[in-house]
Amino acid sequence: MVRPHDTPHDGNLAEARPCFVTHLECSQTGQRHEAGRVHGLSTSGKPLLVKYDLDALSAHVERQVVANRPAGLWRYSEWLPVRSVEHRLSLGEVQTPLVPLPRSQLARGTLLAKDEGCLPTHSFKARGMAVAVSMAHGWGLSRVALPTNGNAGAALAAYARRAGIEAFVFCPADTPEILVREIAARGAHVWRVPGLINDCARIVSEARDAMQWFDMSTLKEPYRIEGKKTMGLELADQMGWTTPDVILYPTGGGTGLIGMWKAFGELKHMGWLSGGLPRMVAVQARGCAPIVKAYDDGSESAAPWPDASTVAAGIRVPAAIGDFLILRAIRQSNGFAAAVDDEAILAAQRDVSERDGLLMCPEGAATYAAYKQELQSGRIADDETVVLFNCASGLKYSLSPVTQQWDAGDRFRWPPR
16 A cells, blocks of 8 residues: 555655664764654754664665665665654655766866756755654654755755645745745745844744744754765765765755765765765855855854855855864865855856756856866866766756747748848
8 A cells, every 4th residue: 555655666665674773972072862752952052963883784784785776765764764664754756867067077087967956846955854854753743943045945845744744934035936935835834034044043943932843954953964864875876886086065054065974984884885985075155155264264163154145045054053064074075165156156057057958056056166166276186076966956046038039920040130
């Protein structure tokens, strides 16, 4: 029997598999927190990380077994914290393609884009919310809330509706119109808020007790990072259990970058990865680049960015609660942080779509702008394999208008006179 939230014929949703979670750990102090109960931040007010018995996991699962499963997020269920088949939520999370960009490639190496716009809700936020809302579903939570620049809100709305959970979403007033409408269309209560995402976050926090909702903000609960971790698991799987030399990731709250680095560490511990680990590069807009400044300054944390502004709304995050985790991953991987200006982002979006046909979102296009910039700087070598993360469909954002017309009574000529 197919349950209402199942994807038909997907054995990943129907097959019971063991859970290897041992505990949760404060990302700053290392203090253990008990698994099996609802958690937000650690007792120290820092993000919690889910820990697994990786030796037991390795003994239980073989790579060929994973290869024989249907592709998609729940293919990696043993690396995830959802214990019960009944609580796995799905809207059809596909394996997102690795798209070669041969005409956009500017060096001897290989340039690939992982196109996360193919996921449900058309962004990588679907990964984190699929797992986080599955956990909330398992806990029996009835209300959740979130500040968002758009895509996370759409994903929360979709998976919360699937689970029968009421969702409350707060967006900066200038969030792209299509994203706000999408959130509402997927069944959430949504409001525009004058200000930035940190102003929205304050509302969620201040109203938590009165509204009795669970705060699903980036890294304020432990499980969105586990869903985002599947980007790293899936990428390694697609590349034959190896990794590229460099990953360029558009970085706001940084959950995906942190999650991928966690995934690579887990796979390395299990002996599943061949070769070295990738250099992780956090890409930000020059008008909102707190991680870049902290990296350049040698700091362990990032100061809030004043007057944040960029066309890439998804990475306009003036202060990230996981700033030290982003910086830690960058440095442990021998990566770096790079800032690109809005003109370069828009030019990159045009370049890739016109040359290779992939319509990147502005945040994804920022990674191509950074690729061009860092080839010139020498921080990316001419012969390296580089993966860009296109985090959402470009169709969710405004595109240039088309004004050319042809009179139907005129004979067609090319080129036009």
